[in-house]
Amino acid sequence: MNKIANRQVICETLMEQVKEDKSIVALCSDSRGSASMTPFFNAYPENSVEIGIAEQNLVSISAGMAKCGKKPFCFSPASFISTRSYEQAKVDVAYSNTNVKLVGISGGISYGELGMSHHSAQDIAAMSAIPNMRVYLPSDRFQTKHLIEALLKDEKPAYIRTGRNPVEDIYSEDNCPFEMDKATVIKEGTDVVLIGCGEMVRPCVEAAEILEKEGISATVLDMYCVKPLDTEAIIKAATNAKAVVTAEEHAPFGGLGSMVAQVVGANCPKKVVNVALPDAPVITGNSKAVFDYYGMNGEGIAAKAKEALA
Structure with missing residues (x-):
């Protein structure tokens, strides 16, 4: 770890x-x-x-x-x-x-x-x-x-x-594809698109692994560049998918979810679900406890993806 x-x-x-x-x-x-x-x-x-x-x-x-x-x-x-x-x-x-x-x-x-x-x-x-x-x-x-x-x-x-605590590695020293202002495609799939930023990228990866075991194919985008937003990557991934799920450690308004919904709605309309913090003071606890409580983890994101596909 x-x-x-x-x-x-x-x-x-x-x-x-x-x-x-x-x-x-x-x-x-x-x-x-x-x-x-x-x-x-x-x-x-x-x-x-x-x-x-x-x-x-x-x-x-x-x-x-x-x-x-x-x-x-x-x-x-x-x-x-x-x-x-x-x-x-x-x-x-x-x-x-x-x-x-x-x-x-x-x-x-x-x-x-x-x-x-x-x-x-x-x-x-x-x-x-x-x-x-x-x-x-x-x-x-x-x-x-x-x-x-x-x-x-x-x-x-x-x-x-940046967050306060260490986060689990997604990349490695020898394998960290990076292009300025371009989202990183971690995994390609056909059923649903999972788009995360910051600490929510790791749960998106875990959600994709959970979904794969259930026969659901997911694309995972690391949208580290929230602005400028990589609209090309979003449109390409969402065009052939059935739904899009975004995940962010942020309020439900004005963040990554809102931006992605605008892009998808204007270019390839389909359901967009945003996993985010509630519009209310959050519970008291460490990051993991808060994320688990609000379903901002692999299991929670996978569940939202299945709901979006239903």
Whole structure:
């Protein structure tokens, strides 16, 4: 079982890259521990900035540094960076087209027992609604590394959401197909399409395995690039399937499910079912307990797929 969280991979990747590119800067809002960025801060203090608990300043300062030629990666809990500094993300980063990478750590319901104040069940919808802002939810540590390396090569704004805990590997170091802004086809099938993002990709893979044992063929898409959305991959997969099921660690409105439904409805109409968090404060518990309770696991997604096909 993998014990390396995606946030740790971001730190390791930045530490590798900053050796050759001194324009890389990490900024935190009293969150270097939560972001797993303490090793970076200790090794490269001249490339590190601690802002304190001031998320609006965090984003604005990052934008200013980008205008001076730096490559800032801006770390803060997803629940705060996507709400408290929303105006700064909209104006200073996206509207001003600054090379700022906003990293929302401990996304979704990662903070578990801390409750709704620390959950980020709205960030996909909120950040995707900002023109010029890209939104990414890598599904495992190997994909995270590829994504960060790719983002270091461009100068466009982006929001990256990672969870708090390690997630089971989907890919491997030697087999991690990655193309920027293109969904990864993990499995091809003919009956139903399962589309997941972030931590929900692994349950989609497990659901496909369950369905296969029951004679149901499923395509699995890893939609790590929520915006820009890979509409071509969605249409191709959905055209010959009987139904589509999306899975996201997000509220049922405005996220991956809503986006996929728009694409399918406009191009190849058929039933789309969204597996997501409820439109209510979620139960208290760790990620697994919450996912199991709401059917956001392999068994739950497989059950929704069978309902959609019925």
